[in-house]
Amino acid sequence: MSTAPPFMPEGTVYGTLLNFQGEIEALAPQMSEAPYKAAPSAPVLYVKTANTWSANGSGIALPATTQQVEVGATIGVLIGPQALVKYAQTAIISIAHYVLMNDLSIPHASFFRPPVKYKCVDGFLGVGSQLVSAGQAGDPARFKLEVRVNGELRQRIDFANLVRSANQLLADVGEFMTLQPGDVIMLGCDAGRPLAQAGDRIDIYAPGLPAFGTLSNTLLPPQSPDASVEGAP
């Protein structure tokens, strides 16, 4: 048994849209149309605010108006203490660790405006408890994930299908903002994201890399307003 306390981020957690080929293919017919008018040229990021963070094993209460959520299984890159040293057009990247994440969303069809009300709902980010070092994890292009809902395999994800590799993503993000030590950037959620509802247990596992452990969260029915608790969920 590991005695290390479960991981919880200390910096900003960024998510990445459209970093899987499958997402690009699914949206390709719309990309040249309004409101998008073109495929994005830079990484498309969003923030999972601290109120969304749910520890491995914890329940996640759905909002009263939400019947189903999309499961966004992914791997986060935790930026190491040496962070990003930038000069000229290149970047030196020190990746400290990787961690499983379950980036829940209220399903939304438009990606034109920032997804705050769909993605920053209390509890909507499951955070894996195990950090895996870059050395132990190996090449992120070889990561694979399996997503189970109530024990049934619902999605397989292969990080060989990333649009930008982890290194390329960090370099392209570093062009416009400095990721700080402690920040986490998620590599993306592939298309075909399973839907889940209250009562469902979601398990995310990385076959071949048992060091990640399993990230498990159970969706709970809406809390009544009377049951609201002070402080973070």
Added chain:
Amino acid sequence: MKRARVAYAGAIHQATAHGDQLQLADGRVVAQDAVVWLPPLLPTPRPRTILALGLNYADHAKELAFKAPEEPLVFIKGESTLIGHRAFTRRPAGVQFMHYECELTVVIGQTARNVKRDDAYDFVAGFTVANDYAIRDYLENWYRPNLRVKNRDTCTPIGPWLVDATDVPDPMNLALQTTVNGQVTQSGNTRDMIFDVPFLIEYFSSFMTLQPGDLILTGTPDGVVDCQPGDVVVTRIEDIGALINTIETWPTAAPVVPPKGQT
């Protein structure tokens, strides 16, 4: 009370306004230009949530050729984009349109969940001024405004003061003004917000719990103009403060040399 956070003589200090000087928490009184001004943030145990509104003044929405939104257009910033009063903001070489945005900023003072608008001000610690720069060249229509426009290093000056809420009797009736090199280029009033501060606190707290130290940047009125390196931009809000910022060229003329052993 007007509170600041500054670096002075090798340490970080809490400070308060003292005439046209600053009084550090240890009692010393120092000149305002003798310190490095840091963002006047409350400490938070976890990374603060920084919400920012787009198109929250009808005139600005019209200026940018948008119809007024039916619900708040909100995006989120990371803390690393913030810098303090009297600092420098980078204009990348070759960009065509970089503009300031003078914004009343709400600092949350208490954990806020399912707050009703009539109670909203009970959850506010105070107010400050933010200048939410945008570089329009980088706009793309995916989660717009995208982070490449709105989360750049140095591009969100904030301060100089955190002004206690009790010292701001009517936050929804404050004049805003921006000057560039002394010329007034933007003026407005917080009364013209589409979604006012109590609405925003009710709206956000209905789905996301806000914590002490979290920020809401409430949007900007019309009058945004391009700013060039060397321009001194002062974003000012009545009773809250005047936030001074200077645009600089980026990359700088001096090459940034990689540290030894990291080539």
